[in-house]
Amino acid sequence: MQIEVNNVTYTYNKKRFDEFEALKGISLKIDKGEFVALVGKTGSGKSTLIQTFNGLILPTSGYVKVDDFIVTGDKKLKRQLLKKESKEVQILNKKKAYLLRKKVGMVFQFPEYQLFADTILKDVMFGPLNFKVEENLAKEKSINALKSVGIDESYFERNPFELSGGEKRRVAIAGILASEPDILILDEPTAGLDPNGKKEIMNLIKDIHKEGKTIILVTHDMDVVMDYVDKIFVLNDGKLLEETTPNILFNKENILDYSLEIPTFYKFKNLLKKYGFCKDLSKINEFNELIDIICEDKND
Amino acid sequence: MNEALKVKNLCFNYDENKETLVNLSFEVKKGDYVTLIGHNGSGKSTLAKLLTYLITPSSGEIYVNDLLLNEENIGKIRRTLGIVFQNPDNQFIGSTVEDDIAFGLENRNIPLNDMQKLVKEYSKKVNMENYLKKEPSELSGGQKQRVAIAGILALNLKIIIFDEATSMLDPEGVEDIKHLINEMREKDPELTFISITHDIEEAYLSDYCIILNKGRIYKEGKPNEIFNEIDDIKRIGLDVPFVLKIKNALKEKNIFINDDIKTIEDLAKNICK
Numbered sequence: 001m002q003i004e005v006n007n008v009t010y011t012y013n014k015k016r017f018d019e020f021e022a023l024k025g026i027s028l029k030i031d032k033g034e035f036v037a038l039v040g041k042t043g044s045g046k047s048t049l050i051q052t053f054n055g056l057i058l059p060t061s062g063y064v065k066v067d068d069f070i071v072t073g074d075k076k077l078k079r080q081l082l083k084k085e086s087k088e089v090q091i092l093n094k095k096k097a098y099l100l101r102k103k104v105g106m107v108f109q110f111p112e113y114q115l116f117a118d119t120i121l122k123d124v125m126f127g128p129l130n131f132k133v134e135e136n137l138a139k140e141k142s143i144n145a146l147k148s149v150g151i152d153e154s155y156f157e158r159n160p161f162e163l164s165g166g167e168k169r170r171v172a173i174a175g176i177l178a179s180e181p182d183i184l185i186l187d188e189p190t191a192g193l194d195p196n197g198k199k200e201i202m203n204l205i206k207d208i209h210k211e212g213k214t215i216i217l218v219t220h221d222m223d224v225v226m227d228y229v230d231k232i233f234v235l236n237d238g239k240l241l242e243e244t245t246p247n248i249l250f251n252k253e254n255i256l257d258y259s260l261e262i263p264t265f266y267k268f269k270n271l272l273k274k275y276g277f278c279k280d281l282s283k284i285n286e287f288n289e290l291i292d293i294i295c296e297d298k299n300d
Numbered sequence: 301m302n303e304a305l306k307v308k309n310l311c312f313n314y315d316e317n318k319e320t321l322v323n324l325s326f327e328v329k330k331g332d333y334v335t336l337i338g339h340n341g342s343g344k345s346t347l348a349k350l351l352t353y354l355i356t357p358s359s360g361e362i363y364v365n366d367l368l369l370n371e372e373n374i375g376k377i378r379r380t381l382g383i384v385f386q387n388p389d390n391q392f393i394g395s396t397v398e399d400d401i402a403f404g405l406e407n408r409n410i411p412l413n414d415m416q417k418l419v420k421e422y423s424k425k426v427n428m429e430n431y432l433k434k435e436p437s438e439l440s441g442g443q444k445q446r447v448a449i450a451g452i453l454a455l456n457l458k459i460i461i462f463d464e465a466t467s468m469l470d471p472e473g474v475e476d477i478k479h480l481i482n483e484m485r486e487k488d489p490e491l492t493f494i495s496i497t498h499d500i501e502e503a504y505l506s507d508y509c510i511i512l513n514k515g516r517i518y519k520e521g522k523p524n525e526i527f528n529e530i531d532d533i534k535r536i537g538l539d540v541p542f543v544l545k546i547k548n549a550l551k552e553k554n555i556f557i558n559d560d561i562k563t564i565e566d567l568a569k570n571i572c573k
Contacts, residue, residue, distance in 0.1 A: 277572050
């Protein structure tokens, strides 16, 4: 088990008048090399949860375990866990935080807004240098990362602000990859991209996954979930509603209750059912199959 | 004057070697729901910035309600035209939700009592009435987008532009905003709504659609007409709307569906009848 989330709660502004409980006891597990998505409507706790995975947020109670790191803000629990767990296990503290952040790369929403250096290469090198990698090695890693996201060498010395939106996003992802994380978390990686840009970014993420990295997506884009993801965690109101797969989720009778943007194909299938389509659609998962069954029905 | 917006021979380039917009001319009829679609880099967002006078054209003119968009008229024009951009972090100005919604109203010297009423009314319409005292750091991206939308809708404008303004909302949220816009358009038939979007399905439902490609108008017209030229649509890497895809696939098998059917709901009803 690579990531273990154990009964995690998180309260913003604790003991203030505007205290708000964003996570209300979540437990889940993610294996090494999995490609998973966290979905749920705005305010369901997705973004808060992923920030506990690299210690940007410490759970108010419960804990997250990433390999040998334990992330929690609960002091009592810390002491208990230290006694119980094996010697390799470390509790995350400020000094060690960079080790966890190196392991868990996080690509935030609109990462292109975080580019800042005056050349593309320097921007990407910032990560490894920050993790105390020696300059030449940092450069080598950054060049590899840029190449892996399809940014040509002729771009390296250019200013990142000259790039298009999709290219900037790829540079921002390279900036995280250069630190060679084992786990890559991406918050809405396809937001604001056109269909081609989306495909490019998602195929890139797919390639990164093939190298053996664990991929965790936070997304509203159910077409992406359908086409790329193996496992889905559905969050609602700070709780885990369900752990499932795309095919099972989108074929559910009560899918509309989940307030997810289901792919148009499945929306249409549901509407056909609603208006009394006579044939069984539960096994139909392809466009051509759907056309065939409609024709069959019309010809009967 | 029947046009809310007239664009004449508009050109824009960020640097000398690269033309971002090349000789754009189009008109938007008052009261229409117009979608502007195209890839990243097609010039859509540059056009949005030009329409709101955040940048000025290299050449060409823009008329808003027959008034030339320039330094002299911009104050007047901003009273009738407003925009909501994609990234809510770049447009959250107030220190709290209520301050942010009130910001535009304050600029218009709306009396305090009316302002408080409007802030309440519009925060409710976007389901943010319980967050009035919250700071932007306590809000999700989608919630900030709702606030930005409320701030613009409260201004009682004649032309509203959304530049991917609902990209961070969940589907329920997107539906809520669509209803809200429809409601406002019904109330004021002269309200013009321009949506810059990647959503082909949305474009298919609009009154008029303009496709931009590489800084030029690639196609414009009624969605049923322009999307039916499928080879052209696919050539620039756009998708064909789902309803049209189904209709065309069925047509090949000699099942014909009426042109008026545009939503998946109507299509499902028609097939099941």
